[in-house]
Amino acid sequence: MFPAAIEEYVRPRSVADALNAAARYEDGEAIFLAGGQSVMQAMKSRMMRPRCVIDLQDVADLKGIDHSNGGLSIGAMTRYVDVVEDETIDGAFAALRDAASRVGDRQVRNRGTIGGSLCWNYMAACTPAVVLALDGQLNLMAANGTTRTLGADDFLLGPLETARGDDEILLSVSWPAPAPHSGSAYKKWGQVTDALPVIGICVLVTLDGKGRCEHARIALAGLADGTQRAAAGEAALIGSEGDPASVDAAMSKIAEAADTHSDMSADAEYRKNLIRTLGREVGATAFERARA
Amino acid sequence: MITINVTVNGTAYEETVSERLVLVDFLRDQLALTGTHIGCTFEGVCGACTIHLDGAAVKSCLMLAVQADGHEITTIEGLGGKKLTPLQQAFTEHHGLQCGFCTPGILMNMDEFLHKNPNPTDAEIRHGLVGNLCRCTGYVHIVRAVRAAAETMRQTG
């Protein structure tokens, strides 16, 4: 209900200052606070008891959406609402807006950040699944100023686990210009509207000149092992023109292969059915967007 | 302890707070602005504590008070001041509240919502309300009140 005692609160203005502040503490004792919509829950329930909170709200370099050169770069401190309201995030990137517009609720979207969600990497979260399907590149900086870029496959390790070191900051997630005729979509199902996904599915397709799928990436949210690629379905979509039968077949393959679990929200079998029903809709939308 | 400067409902405050103090407790206990309510333990789902931070509707239970340093806050007490806003007026005319516990949060959220979306459909209003739980009204009169407020605000500019 109330956080445990915090010894130090700092609000750096630069990435370097933020990293320096973190370097003064042992691993895990200092945390970066982005939008705080999950971290505050963890602190108030005392699942997390940081000695130092490093609030990133004033680090200008971490904010903003950049469309230069036809690509997309989203600063880690960019809030969901900014993604929702940027209507130029479409086509290959449209799934980002599908997800951002359905995260939590208005208040959470006004405050929560893309980078925060990626670094938290909750098992039932929308942003990691979308960034995984869209093959986002995660740009990180460490205390000594070195930077590295990881693909989403390498960054998202498992529930509440990423490749980010405690002394590293996620700067942004970025993409080069997408291939022409690419489209993506995301949808989730939860027990109530916009709740955490019991299952979420994101599909990215790239079509060739004849409207046939030549590249696909699909990711699932809500599995016990966290966000996962759905390789079986990706292969099955190659060559598809997005007709219901072929999308259905691909989604059935994903459902069959997925290691779904049972919990109080739904059982394993229903999760598989959700993959089929949501996947059908999301697949169709992704193809539609790719053709647009 | 740390000193923060925050403007709340137009008044500038310089206050000393503990680093771990949650913003909603700062508003309620330190500034005695008890119109902002608390309905969750840690989860931040009910929305009764919704305020405006630099004009954006946010949950004050999911922020530390220190995070508000340098920012402007509006709480329900500052929404209309002495007068009622069209939204507040619509809530009483359409019986959009019963126990009133969730109401401040709903008003703060819907106030921002209507400024961004001046002509919403009922479905959009309902979707906009997802972050505010209400136990009494079944939401029916709330939706009606928000719709009516939107009409009034469009007519009066």
Add this chain to the structure above:
Amino acid sequence: MATNPMDNGGDWLGAPLARKEDLRLIKGTGKYLGDIVLPKMLHAVFVRSEYAHARIKGIDTNEAQAMPGVVAIYTGADIKDTMKSMSQPVLLPNLPAKFPTYWPLAIDKVKFHGEPVALVVARDKYVAVDAAECVYVDYEELPPVLDPEKALEANSPIVHEADGTNEIFAMTFTGGETEDEQKKNDIEVEAIFQNADVVVKERFRVHRTGITPMEPRGVLCDWDETDGLTAYITTQRPHIDRLALTDILDIPAEKVRVIAPRDQGGGFGVKAPFYRENVIIAHAARELGRPVRWIESRYESLMNVGQERDQINDLEIAASKDGQLLALRNRGIADNGIGCTGVYWGFVMPFLGAIEMPNAYTWPKADIKLRVATTNKASLTPSRAFGHFPTRFALERAIDMVAHRLGMEPSDLRRKNMVSTLPYTSVTNEYYDSGDFIKVWDNLMAQIDLSAFRREQTTAREQGRYLGIGFGCGVELSGVASELMVPMENQPGYGAATVRLDPRGKVRVYGGDAPGGQGHETTTAQAVASIFGISPNDVTVTTGDTGTTPFGSGTIGARAGSYFVSAVAKACEELKDKITRILAHDLQIEASVHHFEFKAGEIIYLGDTNKRKSFRDAVERIVMWPINLPEGEVGGLDTTAFFEADKPMICFNADCCIVEVDIESGEFDIKRWVTSEDVGKIINPLIVDGQMHGAIVQGLSNAMFEQFIYDDQGQQLTADFEHYKMATAADVPDIEVTYAPTPCPYTPLGTRGIGEGRPSSIPGAVTNAVCDALAPFGVEITELPLRPDRVWKKIQESRQ
């Protein structure tokens, strides 16, 4: 939409006035319990059990005690000898049950996950939580009792060892008072079943859920050597709380005052019991000589209260082939939890649920029995639709199943068997005083075109779309007469109100029942304004302070619109009579109250309308200048009246909903919800509409989303709003409310109390609609919650 009070011309009954309560609540200046701060106030936090069932081997408070800012820590052992147990007569129903003896804090054993074990009092609430983490309890785990059926088996571990059984309560509700009469009845019922054309027999399960108010509970106690205890409690029944505190803490009755804050964030039954937290906070305040406040966290709330429903009903219906219902047989089992909750003890809800099972249908014979099992879970606490949410679900579903077997329209079967003449005494001996069920039903059917719907349904099915229609109805208590309240809760049912007229022409009403959002200030003001011909703006209502209000059993069971407002009306009529006696004397005319009209702030002699006096002047004359009075009169205009109905009163409603089910996902969309209501004479239609909307959506949210879940060790997994899912605005439909009222002949204004039982017909109606949509698959759902995954599973099963 509200209309301006002054436009109304004096007929305030039935006017859709904006509420008097609203202004402060929309400006953020309401005064809820958590907003009250007293000088020198301390903050209390509970240490609660981590286990469902365990022996307490020791509690180490040393580390916590030593923390700066910690003032006191109490454990069960500390307090046991300083007070009486919580099981005092004022809190015991007059029903044959095995009432456990318990104290505010667990002693020796913890019996559910979340039970209070210790109390930490500190100068700061953050520090209190820090200290509570450092209270170390040494537990020895015991096997938890979690399944109510197994709990009733001979070899089950016992929750309350002193009782020697987990069966806290059992009763037969039909056939007569004696065992012989009941046995004879059972045999006759069995004979009907043997010979019936159609028998439907099913097990119906309703999960653990209830109505969680948005404001959790709280207690703030202040102790003063002279005045004694002042306890601010979030409560629906301050006067009962006062007696309980007096008896348990052995404080002279005149030294206990309970104040329910003017603004309370919903109650719905959850704030009706007398809770153990009240006692220990009062004890701490008395010990420490400083105010102590406890504000319940949502976690504590979801661990401890708002848990209801949770019944298994093995229900059988016998019917003839022409659709006559012949007999009803039910074996109910309720999962009581530990039952340590004053006034209700868990089982009082299923007790009333069994009584209310027969609903609005004529049953020539019935055999209804209930067994209630203690388990290692939180006690059942009352929730709107008190006890009969599960029994109504079972019955309304079973009626549709009978209709399906007979090939009849479920709505026709209902109307054919509906009680058509009132008064009527049900097969469980519940008295239905007045009203017209058929009129209400026909009004519902007039809102929908059933045959057009059936055509649309057929066409839709051909296109692979599955539409369904479902019905339900509910006879609900309109207040609870003493005849039922004394046995059920050991309390009176009468309504009580003090009405005090002010020399400036204002009226103040005092009521002992404490509201939580129902709009009592407004509806009461409308009733008073209507009687005195003044503006509701001139009427102020004070509730909930035992220091100023007459005794009332609480805001429970839809008492306000029936018993409380009737007491107000009686008091007003008494004062009106006195005013006109003295006015006639002053005017030197022979006239009684019937010869005067109270209108627009004036009292007018109908025999000569030039003879009139303003209400204000008439009141001032009697209160301030009590000379030259008629013989035998004294001055002053202040009276307390009590209202009791000779027989219990009811209200009635019927629901219809239309759904579309997606058979691929099991998701369903409620396309329409329409109701028909008899709430008697309506005081404020806006408020009544709001009560209906809220109750119906509560019913839907309980039926479709909300569920308290315990794991196989009795750990409660749903103690936050991420896991206990309440419906959001985007999850529920708009509601169409229509009325087919019959004024109640037994209340002065013709009003009926409404709202309390209203969610009960919802789970049956919505599930019936889903099953109707899925009729091609033969799906019959007998278990809640009604969730897409369950619906989908049923469709899969039927396809195999």
